[in-house]
Amino acid sequence: xxxxxxxxxxxxxxxxxxxxxxxxxxxxxxxxxxxxxxxxxxxxxxxxxxxxxxxxxxxxxxxxxxxxxxxxxxxxxxxxxxxxxxxxxxxxxxxxxxxxxxxxxxxxxxxxxxxxxxxxxxxxxxxxxxxxxxxxxxxxxxxxxxxxxxxxxxxxxxxxxxxxxxxxxxxxxxxxxxxxxxxxxxxxxxxxxxxxxxxxx
Amino acid sequence: xxxxxxxxxxxxxxxxxxxxxxxxxxxxxxxxxxxxxxxxxxxxxxxxxxxxxxxxxxxxxxxxxxxxxxxxxxxxxxxxxxxxxxxxxxxxxxxxxxxxxxxxxxxxxxxxxxxxxxxxxxxxxxxxxxxxxxxxxxxxxxxxxxxxxxxxxxxxxxxxxxxxxxxxxxxxxxxxxxxxxxxxxxxxxxxxxxxxxxxxx
Amino acid sequence: xxxxxxxxxxxxxxxxxxxxxxxxxxxxxxxxxxxxxxxxxxxxxxxxxxxxxxxxxxxxxxxxxxxxxxxxxxxxxxxxxxxxxxxxxxxxxxxxxxxxxxxxxxxxxxxxxxxxxxxxxxxxxxxxxxxxxxxxxxxxxxxxxxxxxxxxxxxxxxxxxxxxxxxxxxxxxxxxxxxxxxxxxxxxxxxxxxxxxxxxx
Amino acid sequence: xxxxxxxxxxxxxxxxxxxxxxxxxxxxxxxxxxxxxxxxxxxxxxxxxxxxxxxxxxxxxxxxxxxxxxxxxxxxxxxxxxxxxxxxxxxxxxxxxxxxxxxxxxxxxxxxxxxxxxxxxxxxxxxxxxxxxxxxxxxxxxxxxxxxxxxxxxxxxxxxxxxxxxxxxxxxxxxxxxxxxxxxxxxxxxxxxxxxxxxxx
DNA sequence: GACTAAGCGAGACGGTACGTCGCGTCTTAAA
DNA sequence: TTTAAGACGCGACGTACCGTCTCGCTTAGTC
Numbered sequence: 001x002x003x004x005x006x007x008x009x010x011x012x013x014x015x016x017x018x019x020x021x022x023x024x025x026x027x028x029x030x031x032x033x034x035x036x037x038x039x040x041x042x043x044x045x046x047x048x049x050x051x052x053x054x055x056x057x058x059x060x061x062x063x064x065x066x067x068x069x070x071x072x073x074x075x076x077x078x079x080x081x082x083x084x085x086x087x088x089x090x091x092x093x094x095x096x097x098x099x100x101x102x103x104x105x106x107x108x109x110x111x112x113x114x115x116x117x118x119x120x121x122x123x124x125x126x127x128x129x130x131x132x133x134x135x136x137x138x139x140x141x142x143x144x145x146x147x148x149x150x151x152x153x154x155x156x157x158x159x160x161x162x163x164x165x166x167x168x169x170x171x172x173x174x175x176x177x178x179x180x181x182x183x184x185x186x187x188x189x190x191x192x193x194x195x196x197x198x199x200x201x
Numbered sequence: 202x203x204x205x206x207x208x209x210x211x212x213x214x215x216x217x218x219x220x221x222x223x224x225x226x227x228x229x230x231x232x233x234x235x236x237x238x239x240x241x242x243x244x245x246x247x248x249x250x251x252x253x254x255x256x257x258x259x260x261x262x263x264x265x266x267x268x269x270x271x272x273x274x275x276x277x278x279x280x281x282x283x284x285x286x287x288x289x290x291x292x293x294x295x296x297x298x299x300x301x302x303x304x305x306x307x308x309x310x311x312x313x314x315x316x317x318x319x320x321x322x323x324x325x326x327x328x329x330x331x332x333x334x335x336x337x338x339x340x341x342x343x344x345x346x347x348x349x350x351x352x353x354x355x356x357x358x359x360x361x362x363x364x365x366x367x368x369x370x371x372x373x374x375x376x377x378x379x380x381x382x383x384x385x386x387x388x389x390x391x392x393x394x395x396x397x398x399x400x401x402x
Numbered sequence: 403x404x405x406x407x408x409x410x411x412x413x414x415x416x417x418x419x420x421x422x423x424x425x426x427x428x429x430x431x432x433x434x435x436x437x438x439x440x441x442x443x444x445x446x447x448x449x450x451x452x453x454x455x456x457x458x459x460x461x462x463x464x465x466x467x468x469x470x471x472x473x474x475x476x477x478x479x480x481x482x483x484x485x486x487x488x489x490x491x492x493x494x495x496x497x498x499x500x501x502x503x504x505x506x507x508x509x510x511x512x513x514x515x516x517x518x519x520x521x522x523x524x525x526x527x528x529x530x531x532x533x534x535x536x537x538x539x540x541x542x543x544x545x546x547x548x549x550x551x552x553x554x555x556x557x558x559x560x561x562x563x564x565x566x567x568x569x570x571x572x573x574x575x576x577x578x579x580x581x582x583x584x585x586x587x588x589x590x591x592x593x594x595x596x597x598x599x600x601x602x603x
Numbered sequence: 604x605x606x607x608x609x610x611x612x613x614x615x616x617x618x619x620x621x622x623x624x625x626x627x628x629x630x631x632x633x634x635x636x637x638x639x640x641x642x643x644x645x646x647x648x649x650x651x652x653x654x655x656x657x658x659x660x661x662x663x664x665x666x667x668x669x670x671x672x673x674x675x676x677x678x679x680x681x682x683x684x685x686x687x688x689x690x691x692x693x694x695x696x697x698x699x700x701x702x703x704x705x706x707x708x709x710x711x712x713x714x715x716x717x718x719x720x721x722x723x724x725x726x727x728x729x730x731x732x733x734x735x736x737x738x739x740x741x742x743x744x745x746x747x748x749x750x751x752x753x754x755x756x757x758x759x760x761x762x763x764x765x766x767x768x769x770x771x772x773x774x775x776x777x778x779x780x781x782x783x784x785x786x787x788x789x790x791x792x793x794x795x796x797x798x799x800x801x802x803x804x
Numbered sequence: 805g806a807c808t809a810a811g812c813g814a815g816a817c818g819g820t821a822c823g824t825c826g827c828g829t830c831t832t833a834a835a
Numbered sequence: 836t837t838t839a840a841g842a843c844g845c846g847a848c849g850t851a852c853c854g855t856c857t858c859g860c861t862t863a864g865t866c
Contacts, residue, residue: 016841017831023843041324046821055844060823112323118379119320122313123242128382136381164373164396167381171372172365174380178319179371180337181329195365199400217810218862224812247852256813261854421837443726448826457839462828514725520781521722524715525644530784538783566775566798572782573774574767580721581777582739582770583731597767601802619815620857626817649847658818663849 019062026052027059031073036108040070040116067120067127074113075134084142090150094193095186097146098173101139102184105177118178140166147200156200168196220263227253228260232274237309241271241317268321268328272335275314279336285343291351295394296387298347299374302340303385306378319379341367348401357401369397421464428454429461433475438510442472442518469522469529473536476515480537486544492552496595497588499548500575503541504586507579520580542568549602558602570598622665629655630662634676639711643673643719670723670730674737677716681738687745693753697796698789700749701776704742705787708780721781743769750803759803771799 030052034043043066049056063069084097105111121128147165150156172192176182231253235244244267250257264270285298306312322329348366351357373393377383432454436445445468451458465471486499507513523530549567552558574594578584633655637646646669652659666672687700708714724731750768753759775795779785 015833015839017843019842020831039324040320044821045823053844056822057824057845058843061842065823115323116320119241119317121379121382122316123240132382161392161396164392167373167376167393168369168396170380171374171376172368173372174376175368175372178322178379179375180368181322181333191362191365192368195362195369195400199396216864217808218812218864220811221862245852246854250813254813256811256815257854258814258856259812262811425838441726442722446826447828451839455839457837457841458828459830459840460838463837468827517725518722521643521719523781523784524718525642534784563794563798566794569775569778569783569795570771570798573776573778574770575774576782577770577774577777580724580781581773583724583735593764593767594770597764597771597802601798618813618859620817622816623857647847648849656818659849660819660851661817664816668849 023054023058024062027054027062027069028073028076030054031069032076032109035070035073035113035116039112040067043070043116045069064126065124067117067124068130070113070117071127071130071134074110075130077109078135078138084146086146086149090146090153090155091193091197093146093149094143094169094197095189097143098169098189098193099186102173102186102189105184111177115178139170143169150200156197160200165196165200168199169193224255224259225263228255228263228270229274229277231255232270233277233310236271236274236314236317240313241268244271244317246270265327266325268318268325269331271314271318272328272331275311275318276335278310279339285347287347287350291347291354291356292394292398294347294350295344295370295398296390298344299370299390299394300387303374303387303390306385312378316379340371344370351401357398361401366397366401369400370394425456425460426464429456429464429471430475430478432456433471434478434511437472437475437515437518441514442469445472445518447471466528467526469519469526470532472515472519473529473532476512477536479511480540486548488548488551492548492555492557493595493599495548495551496545496571496599497591499545500571500591500595501588504575504588504591507586513579517580541572545571552602558599562602567598567602570601571595626657626661627665630657630665630672631676631679633657634672635679635712638673638676638716638719642715643670646673646719648672667729668727670720670727671733673716673720674730674733677713678733678737680712681741687749689749689752693749693756693758694796694800696749696752697746697772697800698792700746701772701792701796702789705776705789705792708787714780718781742773746772753803759800763803768799768803771802772796 027048030048031043034047034051045056045059045066048054048066048069049059059069063072084093086093105114117127117131121131143166144162147156147160147162151158151160169192173184173189176184176188182188228249231249232244235248235252246257246260246267249255249267249270250260260270264273285294287294306315318328318332322332344367345363348357348361348363352359352361370393374385374390377385377389383389429450432450433445436449436453447458447461447468450456450468450471451461461471465474486495488495507516519529519533523533545568546564549558549562549564553560553562571594575586575591578586578590584590630651633651634646637650637654648659648662648669651657651669651672652662662672666675687696689696708717720730720734724734746769747765750759750763750765754761754763772795776787776792779787779791785791
């Protein structure tokens with residue numbers, strides 16, 4: 001009967017009372033705080049509503065699910081990340097890049113959200129699209145940039161299979177984070193980057 | 202204040218009426234069927250009880266949670282896998298091994314369960330231990346074996362960093378399965394194995 | 403702290419843009435349509451707004467509640483009723499009068515609205531006043547007229563307790579409509595009127 | 604999928620854990636208290652749950668709706684009423700009977716519940732059946748008894764139309780309670796009973 | 805052969821959270 | 836000032852599962 005509204009947070013036409021920006025921030029702040037302790041598991045729409053002093057309905061008006069909400073909170077953080085520094089040796093740059101990445105994983109928010117959302121990526125297409133387009137694509141582009149510069153600088157061979165190289169770098173990190181549970185230390189990053197450089201030379 | 206029951210499936214003292222073996226099978230069969238469609242998301246203790254004609258209590262007597270149950274269903278399948286064949290070139294053997302692995306992932310049950318459980322691994326230590334000891338360790342041992350044989354056969358250099366090699370093989374596969382969502386084709390396996398062989402030579 | 407608006411449908415001061423008469427009709431038409439199927443139970447301000455293409459605010463500017471709105475829709479119908487015919491025997495006239503009344507009850511709108519509003523009469527004084535002054539008083543006056551004419555014509559005794567007579571006529575009808583649920587047939591009306599005539603002679 | 608369970612409060616087969624009688628009482632007590640102030644309007648399942656310290660689900664397990672619940676609370680009271688006394692003149696007996704009835708209506712609970720439920724009788728067949736079979740039928744039978752005894756005693760004529768007599772007695776009372784809002788005094792009862800006796804003689 | 809300790813099915817129960825409906829008020833921009 | 840549009844806080848809804856409990860009945864081995 002009633003047409004389903006599709007824009008959950010996205011830009012809407014300028015009719016009716018505009019959304020209160022403050023409301024959105026309050027929601028996301030509460031979300032972050034709850035995520036930090038408790039992770040996605042401990043996140044409930046009811047809880048966010050209570051903590052942010054916002055009505056449950058208002059939250060549902062803007063996000064489809066608590067997973068969407070968690071992703072939004074994640075995005076806020078990701079988008080504030082400083083751009084990559086393309087300086088010095090490729091190996092050094094990669095080390096720095098992934099070093100920062102694993103320290104992000106260690107942080108309450110980032111690691112918990114990613115771990116908490118993985119299972120839902122397989123089930124919720126919208127969520128997966130959001131995560132891949134807004135978080136993953138960015139990271140992949142950054143590292144691809146570093147690798148390409150490595151080729152230009154002659155540190156990597158020109159015919160390097162970039163796609164596989166990307167998988168070889170990101171794969172083991174997520175594998176340790178999610179599956180094997182083994183430590184994500186900078187020593188490990190060093191060995192990993194070393195191996196990929198060796199392969200790519 | 203009642204003492205917590207500790208043996209959830211493990212052997213219990215031989216007093217009273219012994220457990221009906223058939224009951225356990227019925228439960229696991231229902232679990233598998235539900236997992237096949239709907240994945241871990243669609244799995245509920247209530248549903249399993251209904252489908253298997255078993256009382257909820259009976260299920261809780263044997264497993265701590267639906268995640269445990271899913272893992273148990275997974276194990277049944279894993280334990281029935283034939284042993285690895287150590288024949289021919291290392292590259293060929295690895296190709297065969299991971300080829301079978303991704304075809305497992307494609308199967309309803311296996312892929313769904315793994316995807317559905319990842320998020321819980323971070324939260325449920327028992328579950329993580331079970332998964333790592335019973336599923337992962339086995340796979341890692343098998344591949345380590347293949348790699349070691351490759352060293353013996355002179356196809357891989359003796360000082361190869363085995364730990365990293367393992368990460369380089371499993372990582373990208375799980376990464377694609379869980380994170381990037383990109384296709385897990387045999388062509389991809391071929392390129393991946395090729396890259397690792399190149400690195401290890 | 404804004405002063406409460408008092409004129410809900412009544413005449414307002416002639417400043418600013420005057421109300422669109424068409425708007426009011428559209429609202430009442432939508433209301434009638436919704437009432438016809440679904441009754442007061444199915445009536446919602448939200449629904450009326452959607453169906454009439456009018457904003458919720460506009461409705462609230464004119465009526466206090468959905469019950470008020472239902473009453474307004476009822477009044478439109480009631481006010482269009484033709485006046486009573488004072489012809490022939492009193493018994494015949496009463497039969498005709500109440501015959502028309504129960505056929506009104508059978509109609510979707512009328513019966514449903516009355517049944518739907520009764521419970522609110524006890525709670526909403528405004529509503530009760532409206533209903534009694536605009537609907538009930540009219541009917542009572544009409545029947546009182548018929549009875550008085552009966553007295554003048556010598557068909558009823560002069561010392562008849564008119565108040566009780568009115569109760570004896572209306573009471574059983576509403577009782578069947580609302581409480582006992584027994585059939586409101588013209589045969590019943592005949593017996594009822596007969597009984598009251600017998601009592602009043 | 605799951606077979607709907609039909610017995611809401613009624614007798615169930617003796618499987619599973621039996622219902623806690625105390626729970627039911629707690630629920631009904633809370634219901635009565637809430638009904639007394641606030642009537643059916645102020646009655647919410649949530650409120651009853653809170654007040655009785657019982658889980659909402661438990662309430663829904665036993666009653667289909669808050670209206671059902673209100674009816675149940677009413678029944679408890681009704682069933683405790685003492686039987687009618689068949690003594691003295693019929694007119695006196697009727698006066699006594701209906702006198703007690705209107706004093707019941709004045710009571711918080713009874714009047715409020717009846718007024719609150721009327722509108723729902725038209726919509727909820729189950730509810731209507733319950734109310735008519737358990738409350739109304741009983742009252743009608745009692746009064747019918749009184750009238751029949753009046754016939755036997757020669758105070759009423761043998762060919763009296765009992766059905767209409769019943770309507771003539773109950774009708775005006777409910778009419779005043781629900782529709783006209785006029786006072787339900789014992790003087791009124793006296794005039795009403797007088798009128799019906801006059802008609803029935 | 806009865807006793808007894810569990811197994812087992814059934815379902816009650818308290819609980820948490822869900823996602824939705826409708827309310828009545830508000831804040832915009834356009835008319 | 837009216838109007839359409841829609842945000843917002845709010846209260847309640849009825850449902851899904853959770854994990855625990857309390858029944859009655861069954862099924863072994865042990866005394």
